[in-house]
Amino acid sequence: MKNVETKVWDLLVVGGGSAGIVAAKTAVKLGASVLLAEHERPGGDCLWTGCVPSKSLLAAAHHRAGIRKSAALGVHAESVTVDFAAVRRHIDTAIRTIEPVDAPETLQAEGIHVVKGAVTFISDGKAAIGGDRVAYRQAVIATGASPIVPGIPGLRDFVTSETIWDLRDLPSRLLVLGGGSVGCELGQAFARLGSSVTLVEATDQILPAESPDAAAIIADSLRQDGVNILTGRALTEVTGNNPGVPGNTAVLADGTRVEFDQLLIAVGRRARTAKLGLEHVGVAVDEQGRIVVDRSMRTSNPRIWAAGDVTPLPQFTHTAGAFASIAASNAILGLRRKATTSAIPRVTFTDPEVASVGNTSAAHGTRQQTITHDHLDRAVTEDERRGFSRLHFDRKGRIVGATVVSPRAGETIGELTLAIRLGLRGRELAGTIHPYPTFSDGAWNAAIADTREQLNARSARRVIRGLTSARSMWLRLRPHRH
Ligand SMILES: Cc1cc2nc3c(=O)[nH]c(=O)nc-3n(C[C@H](O)[C@H](O)[C@H](O)COP(=O)(O)OP(=O)(O)OC[C@H]3O[C@@H](n4cnc5c(N)ncnc54)[C@H](O)[C@@H]3O)c2cc1C
Numbered sequence: 001m002k003n004v005e006t007k008v009w010d011l012l013v014v015g016g017g018s019a020g021i022v023a024a025k026t027a028v029k030l031g032a033s034v035l036l037a038e039h040e041r042p043g044g045d046c047l048w049t050g051c052v053p054s055k056s057l058l059a060a061a062h063h064r065a066g067i068r069k070s071a072a073l074g075v076h077a078e079s080v081t082v083d084f085a086a087v088r089r090h091i092d093t094a095i096r097t098i099e100p101v102d103a104p105e106t107l108q109a110e111g112i113h114v115v116k117g118a119v120t121f122i123s124d125g126k127a128a129i130g131g132d133r134v135a136y137r138q139a140v141i142a143t144g145a146s147p148i149v150p151g152i153p154g155l156r157d158f159v160t161s162e163t164i165w166d167l168r169d170l171p172s173r174l175l176v177l178g179g180g181s182v183g184c185e186l187g188q189a190f191a192r193l194g195s196s197v198t199l200v201e202a203t204d205q206i207l208p209a210e211s212p213d214a215a216a217i218i219a220d221s222l223r224q225d226g227v228n229i230l231t232g233r234a235l236t237e238v239t240g241n242n243p244g245v246p247g248n249t250a251v252l253a254d255g256t257r258v259e260f261d262q263l264l265i266a267v268g269r270r271a272r273t274a275k276l277g278l279e280h281v282g283v284a285v286d287e288q289g290r291i292v293v294d295r296s297m298r299t300s301n302p303r304i305w306a307a308g309d310v311t312p313l314p315q316f317t318h319t320a321g322a323f324a325s326i327a328a329s330n331a332i333l334g335l336r337r338k339a340t341t342s343a344i345p346r347v348t349f350t351d352p353e354v355a356s357v358g359n360t361s362a363a364h365g366t367r368q369q370t371i372t373h374d375h376l377d378r379a380v381t382e383d384e385r386r387g388f389s390r391l392h393f394d395r396k397g398r399i400v401g402a403t404v405v406s407p408r409a410g411e412t413i414g415e416l417t418l419a420i421r422l423g424l425r426g427r428e429l430a431g432t433i434h435p436y437p438t439f440s441d442g443a444w445n446a447a448i449a450d451t452r453e454q455l456n457a458r459s460a461r462r463v464i465r466g467l468t469s470a471r472s473m474w475l476r477l478r479p480h481r482h
């Protein structure tokens with residue numbers, strides 16, 4: 001690695017996941033010399049253990065469930081079996097198909113200098129990568145996050161979203177701790193593939209970030225797939241805990257006992273900052289250990305920037321990439337472009353999907369319009385009527401938030417994200433012709449319903465105002481009767 005030591009790099013990128021790769025590509029396109037250090041393999045969580053394997057598993061599970069459901073549409077399939085080894089091969093194929101895009105050779109061909117090793121900051125402008133010293137003008141930290149493992153007595157052996165992909169066999173009884181995106185997506189997928197799944201969530205609803213009616217639809221759907229959902233419970237003790245061996249029991253705070261063969265811990269992720277030497281360069285972290293950034297993605301050290309799961313911003317691949325691009329261009333061009341956080345979409349890829357964006361609270365001065373999908377034509381033809389499309393509007397009629405629960409809701413939310421970002425009004429969405437029949441008709445119909453209501457309300461107000469002024473004029477001008 002001697003050649004990396006002889007120059008001062010315009011940008012040192014620490015971590016080769018979604019955020020690090022985008023930061024490096026952005027900077028190199030701006031003409032900067034870029035050194036990207038990754039201590040494992042480029043691609044990060046999304047490619048190896050996150051989005052790609054999980055969505056591939058979900059696809060297999062979706063087909064399995066579709067066959068079961070198809071009888072209601074008149075299509076009967078006899079004896080359906082799941083070949084878990086083949087499911088694993090499908091996951092592996094998806095990873096191998098996408099991998100070349102993030103491979104070191106591809107990045108090198110684009111002009112990025114890639115080295116393998118863990119970075120530790122030594123002082124301002126100096127860092128160590130393994131045994132080598134490098135000098136940098138600016139740096140972007142993009143080291144991501146790792147699954148949190150709570151301290152529970154008896155908890156010894158378990159899988160997380162990082163290790164579940166190593167399972168050779170489908171667990172017959174899977175206990176999932178945590179009912180967030182990971183717990184719901186993987187819990188439903190394993191149940192559909194044949195595991196007996198129990199999901200334990202500490203709060204009173206699964207997917208606590210979503211509206212209660214959206215979460216309730218997902219909970220019903222998971223239950224239909226056989227998932228036993230236990231909300232509002234804490235796991236207090238685990239006995240046995242030898243995966244694959246019978247006799248493992250989880251004891252919950254209310255005394256409930258759950259037998260399991262495999263335990264998936266999915267209770268959130270913690271920023272990876274250990275051994276980065278942040279204290280040597282004055283980079284501040286918050287109380288949860290996440291690197292604090294301002295809206296330009298700059299840390300408390302003016303020449304160090306951060307993006308992705310290592311920051312307090314929402315932990316998604318799309319945010320990692322978008323904010324890393326802002327960090328890198330600000331670093332290289334000396335700009336202070338700011339990240340927009342008012343229109344960040346999120347999708348949980350359960351069946352149905354739940355997708356949300358913007359301000360979805362019933363805040364003062366906002367109104368909302370909900371179209372349930374029981375009479376949405378595409379939902380009826382697909383026999384997928386669980387779901388709704390909801391738009392939130394501000395006083396001026398601008399769309400400020402949206403929630404969609406439906407198959408492929410993640411596709412619909414893109415349009416609504418654009419509407420929010422551009423400050424479009426409901427009537428502008430209402431006036432945009434949408435193809436029929438689609439699930440995105442739901443959001444369109446919500447916009448049309450709101451526009452009609454507003455027109456009615458406005459014309460009614462105008463009529464009343466007209467009548468009142470006509471009446472008072474008449475009273476003033478009428479002939480005196482005395
Ligand atoms: C099961 C699961 C499913 C998910 N599904 C989705 C989804 O469908 N859609 C979505 O948008 N998001 C999804 N996510 C979230 C998404 O994967 C992450 O938000 C995203 O990958 C974060 O990217 P990152 O670059 O910040 O971190 P990472 O991808 O984790 O990259 C960080 C990199 O830094 C390296 N590194 C760490 N420390 C050092 C060091 N000291 N020196 C050098 N290198 C270092 C790591 O090896 C790693 O490669 C999912 C996550 C999980 C767990």
Ligand SMILES: NC(=O)c1ccc[n+]([C@@H]2O[C@H](COP(=O)([O-])OP(=O)(O)OC[C@H]3O[C@@H](n4cnc5c(N)ncnc54)[C@H](O)[C@@H]3O)[C@@H](O)[C@H]2O)c1
Pocket residue numbers: 150177178179180181182183185200201202203206207208233234235266267268269314315316346347348349
């Ligand atoms: N589709 C997607 O975009 C997608 C999919 C998976 C993961 N992710 C990302 O990965 C991150 C991590 O996902 P996650 O599901 O692990 O975290 P999460 O924060 O989304 O959900 C964790 C859940 O575990 C619960 N919990 C916490 N401690 C618990 C305990 N001791 N016992 C029982 N329940 C407990 C929480 O209340 C919460 O509902 C998410 O923030 C998300 O951004 C995204």
